[in-house]
Amino acid sequence: MLAGGATFLTVRHLKFQNLIGGRTADARDRREVHGTKLAAPSSMFPKKKSQRSEDRDLRSVAATRRLPGQSLRDEKERLTDNRLIPFYFSCVFTWLLWGWEIYRARTHTPPNPSILLCLAIVVTGVTVIVLGRLFGRFQRLNRGERGELRTAEALDDLRTHGYRVVHDIVRKGFNIDHVVVGPAGVFAIETKFRSGEGEISFRNGEGLFIDGFPDERDSLKQARGNAREVNRIIKETCGFEEWVWPLVVFVGDWRVKNEWRNTDARVFTTDTLARHIVNQQPRLKQSEIKLIASHLERSAKT
Known part of the structure; x- marks a missing residue:
């Protein structure tokens, strides 16, 4: 009788304490009376990730991708x-x-x-x-x-069309500024920044001429070398060959006059680059795009 009364008083006391603290008393009270505690399921009260761990996750994500430049x-x-x-x-x-x-x-x-x-x-x-x-x-x-x-900003518009962009793939002695992978294929982009303004003409079989003078930096040769290197990376990592288009992009107040016909390289400004890529005929599946882009992103991290 005394034990039953003590148990009743203990339960009432626990309920009173829980009501004061703003909590409801139910099965947890009865478990405490018998000397046991009921742990709350983790799914009911998920732990909030601390700000420090969130910042660490963001830093780890940022460290895995190289930025343009x-x-x-x-x-x-x-x-x-x-x-x-x-x-x-x-x-x-x-x-x-x-x-x-x-x-x-x-x-x-x-x-x-x-x-x-x-x-x-x-x-x-x-x-x-x-x-x-x-x-x-x-x-x-x-x-x-x-x-x-500037080129990276122009390429951002391609993401809405199913393209993926990889920036700054560093190789021994040189780097590949940008690689675009999407439905129209793979494009290796060499960026050139020139002050001033004028006209750049790309003559088939003769090369680049800037305001009538030959391009001393041999931008077309660099772009073709970048495309060969990207092709080699795809062949080694993906197990198949894929044609890579070499592109040269001039940044600044320049107009490009293309006079090419049967040539592999192309020359553009930042205003016309994305439009040219989007207008090409599809040649890659989504699975191929994902495979190639993932391996190129790994190559950019190493």
Whole structure:
């Protein structure tokens, strides 16, 4: 009788506590009376992912894909770390030494600033020469990066038509700016950024002419080399050969006059690139597009 009364009071006490805390008392109360606890199913109360784990997942996703112009940014970082910073601080250090000698001279400490002055002048001269060369190189890298980003923006419209775009596939000694895989096939794109404005003519059998002058950079040769490399990657990873179209895209205020007929390469501006690709006849299935694009994305990560 006493045990039953104690049990009844305990249940009432637990229900009262649960009502105060805003919780309902049911089977959990009875289990606690008998000395056991009922764990809530994980499906009823799913754990929320912490902000730190979400940020870590986003960083892992971002790290798996290369961005347009990433190899150019990596090159700028290497130049900054290996050339710019060491020469800058060596120049500053020598002038600090010379200033220290001047201080010693004014405090009547036996000085010898002439040697340090000569050293500072020599180091400054070398630093100016190196920084001048680096400045031109940084300018070219910045132009190339802007060009690749502009081309990537133009290629984004292709995603709605079932195309996949892979950026910045780095190979030994060179990189492939963009590769487009979709219903019309595979396209290897070489991006060229040129300041100024004018007309670029692509003459069949003669090559590229920029405002009437031959293209000294041989952009068509680079584009064809990129296409051969993409074809080799597809053959090694997918087990079959697929024709890869070499394309050259000029970024800037340029007009392209195409006079080609039977040639493999094509030349465009960012305004006409996506339209040309979409208008081609379909030749790849969705399964083939997915297979080729996935292997090319893996190649871009390595």
